[in-house]
Amino acid sequence: MRYMILIYNDPTVFMSMSQEQQGAEFAAYMAWNQEAAQRGVLRDGIQLQPANLATTVRVRDGKTMLTDGPFAETKEVLGGIYVIDCADLNEALDLAAKIPSARHSSVEVRPIMELPA
């Protein structure tokens, strides 16, 4: 089953880390990537630019409305995603718990809608 891991970070957390801590966080992500790749489950991974670069689009009555910023104004914003292909939810949750951001922010695991070919 394919799952998407959505990583919701509070960007100020990373900014307020010392340089060593940032380096450790980066190394931990590298290690995670390596483990997921070795397990053969990693399908995709994307890191997003900061949320202040986001533009939200809504179409109402045929009119397109644009808003500066992410969909929801919260402290934690979507920072990146992984797509993994696992046997079941337990395996996906096990990997999600190892994502460095899970220790200070939240990561969400959702099954991907599989459309018939």
Next chain:
Amino acid sequence: MNTMHDVIAETFRLESRKVIAVLLSTLCDVELAEDALQDALVIALQRWKIDGIPRNPGAWIMTTARRKVIDRLRSAGALERNLPAIEAASAALADDEDGASDLQIPDERLKLIFTCCHPALGQEAQVGLTLQTLGGLTTPEIARAFLVPEPTMAQRLVRAKRKIRDAGIPYEVPASSEIPARLDAVLTVLYLIFNAGYAASEGDALIRHDLCDEAIRLARVLNALLTDVPGLTEDTEALGLLALMLLHHARRDARLGTVGDLIPLEEQERARWRHDEIAEGVAILDRALALQRRGPYQIQAAISALHAQAAQAEDTDWAQILVLYGALYDLHPTPIVALNRAVALAMQAGPEAGLTALDDPVFSELQSYYLYHAARADLLRRCGRTDAARQAYETALRFTDNAAEQAYLRRRIQP
């Protein structure tokens, strides 16, 4: 009236809990398994009336339900997507038929318990699912037990079953390294079921024996499975919970007065306690304690055992109970545990000491909890401060909707 219809339905009910657990091991779709079982029941009602109940009803139900699973998957459209499930069901059906009528149904209920109590499901859904798939309770029964409208409960159950299927919640006993953490959720669910029966918080019935019985039955199944399944071992907290529930439930006949009023522990007629059940609870607790891994359920069971073993209320070993509440507070520093500890302190060191303890800021959270005010009122009464006691009882009255609890408090105000 014990008609053939009832006998068939009862046989079916007993066997079908095991069958659904087995069906799910190739299916991972609770709704589909239940629909197929329902189909099998309809056929059983027709066939068993004519042919009699088969020698191995479980095997009969299983093969019939498997055929119905295949039928339903075939007619559901999306044949291509369902093909793997159809193949799995067909292969399992062929295996069953090789064994013919001597088929032994493996006990897959442990997997089912862990699936129903998966932390990816909401806790209310875990409780409902456990009662439905393992306890065989109907949706209206579960809705009534948890005081929610039937459509709400029905929707909650359907959502949970779909999440199991669509999010890929596996049907398996977790790896032994994960058992302690996952078992926690299972024990919480069983305890919630028991408490829903033991202290129905609204309406006229204070105890719902059926829910207490069901929680105890499931805890027995869980403990037996943990012992029997290779690679798993007895769990001290699972034993502790079973002991706790047995010890509490043994007092059921003495807890309610003739008009359904609540009788406090010290006033209960101890001859009406079920002493065989107390003995069983104490024996199970002793087995857990011997394994020397203490935990909150065992401590609570030990407290309950001390009450149960006192021949008279005056004989209660409050010094020991106070120590145990202290140990419980170390593990679970909640205001409720602190409240119980304060009451034990009052029994050990006098009501003044208890009242002083109740002034602790930890109780600011309990200002709208009726038991806090009821406990304070009792201590004030024992100190002879009648007016302050009456006021506290009246405050307590404002915070409970349970008719039996209200009657108890009114009795205290006007003796």
